[in-house]
Amino acid sequence: MSQLVQIHAQMIRNHLSQDSFGVSKLIEFCALSEYGNLHYAHKLFDQIPEPNTFTWNTIIRGYANSIFPRQSLCLFIRMLKSSIYPNLFTFPFVIKACAHLVAFEEGRQVHGMILKAGADNDVFLINGLIHLYASCGKIEAARKLFDGSCKRDLVSWNSILCGYMNCGLMEMAKRLFEEMMERDVVSWNVMINGYAKLGDIDKARELFNMMPTRNVESWNIMISAYAKCGLLESSKKLFDEMPERNVVSWSGIITAYAQGGQPTEALALYDEMRKAKMKPNCRTIVSVLSSCAQLGAFDQGKDIHMYVDQSKIKVDSIIETALIDMYAKCGRVKNAVRIFDKLESRDVFAWTAMIGGLALNGHGKKALELFGEMEDAGVKPNAVTFVGVLCACSHCGFVEMAWHYFNTMTTVYGINPHVEHYGCMVDVLGRAGRLEEAVSFLRSSPAKDDAILWGTVLGACWIHRDVKLGETVGDLLIKLEPNDSGIYVLLSNIYARVGRWDDARKVRLLMESKSLQKNPGCSAIEVHGTVYEFYVGGKLHCRAEEIYLKLDEIAFRLRLLGYVPNTSPVLFDIEDEEKEHAVLHHSEKLAIAFGLISLDDGVPIRVVKNLRVCCDCHTVAKLISKIYNRQVIIRDRNVFHYFRDGLCSCKDFW
DNA sequence: GGCATAGGTC
CATH class of the missing domain: 1.25.40.10 (Tetratricopeptide repeat domain)
Known part of the structure; x- marks a missing residue:
């Protein structure tokens, strides 16, 4: 890309920049090549005084295939206004952009133009329109086009097949599939995906086994099919067996683990992916960020953010939301707010992530203020937004406010609780x-x-x-x-x-x-990019001896302050001294002690716990923050606790 | 140039 920028600079120096053919070629490369940069293409495009049809088509096509299809439509409208007539190479991409956006009305208008231009016997265009109508759920309109088309090809059949699947009309799809004289790998893939969508994993697998030839997409479809049904092991088995993998296969399996509540495995797979020299794309990144958020793995999340900035990965609103969520769940509210403030447009996901993130970090009032701003901005909150709002009320102890929002949710926004x-x-x-x-x-x-x-x-x-x-x-x-x-x-x-x-x-x-055992408390701490997990009384850590020595020192210094361990969380009818020991070796205390011996002075100690913090650990964390003059931050199952100077942000209310 | 697969707030 930087070479292209140099070429462009050279062209300007040599007064060649008015040569619209040369610039058009440059735009073509920037907009369509995977090494290009759409944004740069757009900039170049805007500098051409009178772009021709070819150049308009190029930039519209670039955006239609990108993650910003809306731009495609905007440019198409600009093209019409500048009296350049679209041709047979313009329409397919505009239609594609409409399908991508599920923009039925716009699509119908484009359809009208195609009819007016007398181009309605072009099989490419008809197929595009079938796909468009099917994507918008207008299956009857799609079928009408299909039946009326005199030059049907395999793609037409596959498009209408897919339309039935998307509308949940399995029986129609099945009948059509059986009627087909000829089927290719896409036809089979459409059917498999359709069954998987309906949750009929056995039927999907049956077809997968039956199909004459499979391509990498067939495998990818089955991998996510298993993931959708919660069958992570089958998903992984298929991933391991498949003959070749592309970025979709890797993203698919990483997403499967991230969404299946196994973020550690998701991150391990991401590592493997990088080792296999596979380049992640924006979808991979989103799942990886979501895994970091679940784990509270800030160092890794920050590395991913840096990687996104350095690489050519396009940052869209979904990545931005994932970043906000990651920073908020890692207790870095300021970073989250910085990204949120810079957003050009904020959808309900972005607002919700930010509101929930503020609430999680104890900024309940700010979360509620932000909700007000969201309402003013005219963005309609959804059920998830109200979870964040009510959590904010809860952490602040605003009972009446909570009632107010709980009622507003139904009366104003029509959301059932x-x-x-x-x-x-x-x-x-x-x-x-x-x-x-x-x-x-x-x-x-x-x-x-x-x-x-x-x-x-x-x-x-x-x-x-x-x-x-x-x-x-x-x-x-x-x-x-x-x-x-x-x-x-x-x-x-x-x-x-x-x-x-x-x-x-x-x-x-x-x-x-009843042979039931307590769900073990587990505390994780990230030190120099590695996440260490501690369980109560755990001695597996390589620095276990130092950790326990540090705990003894902590206990000694706390006692000098008059601290008496609160042993109420200990159930056993054991001697007091043993009770104290059991409490002293809680997982969060082990993690804090490890943080004290392994992190540099002044670096806050951040711990993520799977359960709620116990009362004694809460007291101890407060005291540690005072006597060691160190900020301690614990994210428990519900909320962040920021300990500083002997006090906690939750005001002892959790 | 078109049809199939992977992403964000709970």
Whole structure:
């Protein structure tokens, strides 16, 4: 690309830049080659005083195949206004852009122009229109064109086949597939993808096994088909077996793991991809960023961001949203805000990611302000946006505000509350100590049988030491989810918190009699680009000895400050000293100690925990931030805790 | 030059 820029500079020096043929060639290369740069092509295009039809077609074609198809339509309109007539090479790309944008009205207008130009017997154009109408869900219009076309080819058949699939008309597609005199690999791929979309994975596999020849796309389709059904192992097996892989295959398998809640595996595959010298594209990057977000892996996320800036990967609004989400979930709100502020246009995803990100990081008020700005900007919030808004209310303890938004959601925006919204309301009421209100709200809601929501109530009982309600809710929960260890743990914690050790032990025994084990707490910390995971009492780390020495030092210094360990999270009826030990070796404390010995002075210690932070770890983190003069940041299952100078951003309310 | 596969907020 830089060579092209030099060539262009040379042309300008030699007064050749008025030679529209030379510049057109340059534009053609920039717009269509994978080494080109559409943005630069557009800049060159705007410098030509009177572009000809060929040059208009080139730039329109470049955008139609890009991630900015809207530009294609804008340029087409400009072309018409400048009285340059479109030809047979203009229309297919404009149609493609319309299909890409699912722009039915615009597409119909272009169709009208094609009829006017008398070009309606061109099989390329007709196929494009069939595809366009099918993409817009107008299958009958597509079929009419198909039936009326005198020069049908295999692509026409495949396009209408695909149209039936997209509209969910499996039976029609099947009949058409059987009627076909000739089928190519695309016809088979369309059918396989159709079955996979409907969730009929067995039928999809049957066709995949039956088809006479497969190409790399056939394999890619099956890989994501398995992923869609949650069959990650089958997906990976196929990926390993396939004879050749392209960037779509790699993106497909990375996305499968990222969306399947296995971000560590997704990142490992991304590493493998790079080792295989495969160049990622924007879709790969989005899934990798989403994996970093899930893990809170800031160093890796930042590296990906740098890579995107350096490479030729086009940054569209989806990558930008993924970046905002990644930075926010890694506790770098400022970076997230910086990207958000620079966005040229903000769709509901971008607003939602930013609102949710602010709420997650304890900036509830800012999140609500931003929601107001979003409404002013005329962007319609969706159900996910309201999850962020209600979470913001919850973290701030704004009960009345939460009610207001909960009602607004239905009355103003017509969104039916999902279980997550009921969850936020139960949470905000529970945290505020309005336990009875929380219970009656939950009982009267459609989510009244949801164990997770009752678990929220149980958590609130723990916070507010309400043993009586805790017992009732605990009984109910054990009936709903007899095998969920978390319920037993929480219930016995409630007893333990008020010193009812006998009851705590009974619950613990009940849990053991069912052979249930506590979901282990795990804390992760990223040091010099590597993520280290710690479990309670874990001794596997290569610097385990130093870590435990550091913990002893921490315990000693804390005691000098008069700190007494809060052993209420420990259930066992063991000696006090042992209880202290069990608490002292919680995963988050191990991770913090490791951070203290391995990170440079002044570098904040950032820990990601899979469960909620326990009360004692919270206190200890506050004290560590004071005595070691070090910022400690813990992202737990719900929220970020920023510890500084002996205080926490959550104001001890979580 | 056209038909099939992979992406963001919960």
